[in-house]
Amino acid sequence: MPTFLNFTHSENISLKKEQNSKLTTFLGSLSINRKNIILTKNKGYKAKNAWVVNTIEEALKLTEGDSKPFIIGGGEIYRLFLSHADVIELTRVHGTFEADTFFPEIDYKNWELVEEEKYSSSVDQPYDYSFMKFRKIN
Numbered sequence: 001m002p003t004f005l006n007f008t009h010s011e012n013i014s015l016k017k018e019q020n021s022k023l024t025t026f027l028g029s030l031s032i033n034r035k036n037i038i039l040t041k042n043k044g045y046k047a048k049n050a051w052v053v054n055t056i057e058e059a060l061k062l063t064e065g066d067s068k069p070f071i072i073g074g075g076e077i078y079r080l081f082l083s084h085a086d087v088i089e090l091t092r093v094h095g096t097f098e099a100d101t102f103f104p105e106i107d108y109k110n111w112e113l114v115e116e117e118k119y120s121s122s123v124d125q126p127y128d129y130s131f132m133k134f135r136k137i138n
Contacts, residue, residue: 035051035062035063035066036049036050036051037050037051037053037059037062037063038050038051038052038053039053039054039055039056039058039059039077039080040052040053040054041054056080056081059081060084068087070089071085073101073103074101075101075102075103075104078103078104079104082104085136086135086136087133087134087135087136088106088111088132088133088134089131089132089133090103090106090131090132090133090134091129091130091131091132092129092130092132093127093128093129094127094128094129094130095127095128106134109137110136110137110138111134111135111136111137112134112135112137113132113133113134114133114134114135115131115132115133116130116131116132116133117130117131118130119131
């Protein structure tokens with residue numbers, strides 16, 4: 001999580017309402033050093049330190065002028081925004097896990113892997129993992 005916090009410190013981020021709950025449970029609150037945008041179908045939803053929107057168009061409008069907005073999930077949000085992305089910053093944990101939400105499949109005809117940093121498991125991190133950066137081709 002520290003890498004994520006450093007990476008997104010002053011950038012706009014968009015996330016699903018449920019992801020906001022998970023993030024604020026872990027961090028205590030959303031960062032006031034960036035524009036946090038929550039996309040939800042719940043028109044009455046309110047969140048501290050965040051803009052709440054109900055459409056992808058509203059979320060995109062709030063990021064106008066930002067050269068590097070981040071989309072931090074969940075899976076449905078990734079699918080909605082993937083066609084608008086030029087870069088994917090992906091952390092891949094090397095293991096097999098039981099889960100119900102996944103990042104969409106990357107179509108390698110449209111995306112090129114341009115950077116990859118591999119890390120081995122450690123006392124603090126029991127799995128090998130990689131930070132990967134993809135750029136859209138075209």
